[in-house]
Amino acid sequence: MTRTSLVALRGAALGAGxxxxxxxxxxxxxxxxxxxxxxxxxxxxxxxxxxxxxxQLETSYITVLGGGGNIEKLFFEADVxxxxxxxxxxxxxxxxxxxxxxxxxxxxxxxxxxxxSYMPRIAAYWWGPFRGGDDHGEFLSFTISHxxxxxxxxxxxxxxxxxxxxxxxxxxxxxxxxxxxxxxLGDDRGVGWxxxxxxxxxxxxxxxxxxxxxxENQYGRYRLLLSTLSRxxxxxxxxxxxxxxxxxxxxxxxxxxxxxxxxxxxxxxxxTLNLAFRTEALLxxxxxxxxxxxxxxxxxxxxxxxxxVGVSVQSVTSFHSPP
Numbered sequence: 001m002t003r004t005s006l007v008a009l010r011g012a013a014l015g016a017g018x019x020x021x022x023x024x025x026x027x028x029x030x031x032x033x034x035x036x037x038x039x040x041x042x043x044x045x046x047x048x049x050x051x052x053x054x055x056q057l058e059t060s061y062i063t064v065l066g067g068g069g070n071i072e073k074l075f076f077e078a079d080v081x082x083x084x085x086x087x088x089x090x091x092x093x094x095x096x097x098x099x100x101x102x103x104x105x106x107x108x109x110x111x112x113x114x115x116x117s118y119m120p121r122i123a124a125y126w127w128g129p130f131r132g133g134d135d136h137g138e139f140l141s142f143t144i145s146h147x148x149x150x151x152x153x154x155x156x157x158x159x160x161x162x163x164x165x166x167x168x169x170x171x172x173x174x175x176x177x178x179x180x181x182x183x184x185l186g187d188d189r190g191v192g193w194x195x196x197x198x199x200x201x202x203x204x205x206x207x208x209x210x211x212x213x214x215x216e217n218q219y220g221r222y223r224l225l226l227s228t229l230s231r232x233x234x235x236x237x238x239x240x241x242x243x244x245x246x247x248x249x250x251x252x253x254x255x256x257x258x259x260x261x262x263x264x265x266x267x268x269x270x271x272t273l274n275l276a277f278r279t280e281a282l283l284x285x286x287x288x289x290x291x292x293x294x295x296x297x298x299x300x301x302x303x304x305x306x307x308x309v310g311v312s313v314q315s316v317t318s319f320h321s322p323p
Contacts, residue, residue, distance in 0.1 A: 042134045043132050043135060043183075043184070044131065044132035044133055044134060046322035047322055049127045049137050049139065052137055052139075053094070053125045053139065054083070054094075055193075055231070056182070056193045057083050057085075057314065057316060058081050058314075059274070059312040059315075060079055060081045060082070060314070061078070061286065061311065061313075062076050062077070062079075062310050062312075063076050063077045063308045063309065064309050065105075065308075066306070067306045067307055067308025067309070068307050068308070069304065069305045069306030069307060070302075070304065070305050071306045072102075072104060073106065074104060075104070076102075076103050077100070077101065077102045077310075078100070079099075079100050080098065080100075081099075081315070082315040083095070083096050083316045083317065084096075084319065085316060085317070087318070087321050087322045088320070089322050089323070090126065090127060090128035091124060091126045091127070091128060092124070093123070093125075094125065095120075095121075095122050095123075098120060098121065099118055099119070100117040101113050101116045102114075102116075114165070115149040115150070115151055115165065115168075115298060116149065116150065117148075117149060117295075117296055118147070118149070118150060119146065120145070120146055121143055121144065121146070122143070122144050123141050123143040124141065124143075125139050125140070125141045125180075126139060126140050126141075126142075135183060136181065136183040136184070137182045137183075138180065138181050139180050140179055140180070141177070142175070142176070142177055143177075143178075144174075144175055145173065145174055145175075145176070146171075147170075147171070147173070148171040148172070149168075149169070149170040149171075149297040149298055151298075152167070152169050153166070153167035153168045154169075155169060155170075155209040155298075156209070161216065163298045163300075164298065165298055165299055168298050169207055169298075170207060170297040170298035170300075171205055172201050172210055173201065173202055173206060174199050174200060175199070175202060176197055176198070176200075176225070177197060177198055178196065178198075179195070179196050179197070180194070181195075185230060190231055190232030190233070192228070192229065192231075193228065193230075194228050195227040196226055197225040198222070198223070198224060198225065200221065201221045201222075216257060217257070218253055219300055220253055220256060220266075220293065221253050222251070222252040223249045223250065224250045225248070225249050227245070227247045227248070228245070229244070229245040230243070231243045232244075234275070240276065242274065242275050242276065243272075243273070243276065243282070244271075244273055245274070246271050247268075247269070248269055249267070249268045249292070250266055250267050252266075257301065267291075268290075268291065269290070270289070271288065271290075272287070272288040272289075273287050273288075282313060282314040283311075283314075284311070284313075285310070285312075286311070288307070288309075288310075289306070290305075290306050290307075291305050
């Protein structure tokens with residue numbers, strides 16, 4: 001294993017440990033109550049709306065190997081995404097320090113973690129214009145995000161148009177506007193979320209190869225986003241809540257890697273089932289299936305078809321809550 005891999009692995013382990021520790025205190029106030037049978041939380045109140053924003057934030061995870069499908073051989077993939085939030089009477093702010101790592105099981109026998117994805121973001125959530133009700137709520141979000149791999153090599157391998165997945169530079173930034181609706185799920189007192197959004201990558205501090213005029217190397221500047229998430233108690237084991245989430249995106253660019261505008265190759269679909277063994281921190285096991293553009297920085301021209309399992313935990317640290 002190389003020195004770089006050791007440093008990255010130690011950093012990932014430390015980050016995951018800190019995420020797990022950070023998840024405990026705030027999650028005790030936001031996680032389990034909304035999924036309990038008989039909960040009477042009023043979704044129109046400021047405090048509950050803030051909790052609903054926190055509840056739908058992504059979890060950190062680590063997979064068992066790489067999974068089945070066309071993904072390369074891995075020891076693991078880790079997504080470390082701790083959230084730091086603050087809420088006021090009409091809006092909330094969430095800062096996320098996200099890193100995605102893949103430890104390869106390749107012929108070098110050094111277990112390299114090559115070109116990690118650095119994906120920090122800041123998101124503002126605003127529920128001011130929506131009145132809501134005792135069983136539903138609405139809010140808008142605006143996100144600014146960065147995505148790079150920390151490398152400085154040429155974008156393509158020498159004398160080719162193949163992205164340099166060894167040390168090629170990858171950098172892009174995007175803004176995203178989304179509408180969210182959250183609601184109670186009938187008599188079971190589960191909770192559901194739905195999100196519809198539009199993402200636009202902006203030409204600021206971006207590798208120009210990602211915007212090729214011919215479209216052959218196009219990353220996908222414009223994306224339509226749709227997500228649904230539901231959290232319920234498990235019918236056969238009522239003390240264990242489960243989370244079912246589906247995420248979809250469609251690339252709207254006029255030219256995209258030679259694909260027609262109406263093409264399955266522009267579509268990405270992810271489905272995740274998570275069983276939370278520790279409800280306060282949403283610590284549990286998950287199974288995920290994903291089909292779509294590879295989300296791992298400069299590997300974006302690969303189309304993944306993969307199923308994997310692993311362990312996940314939600315990390316939310318709150319510095320201020322609405323009265």
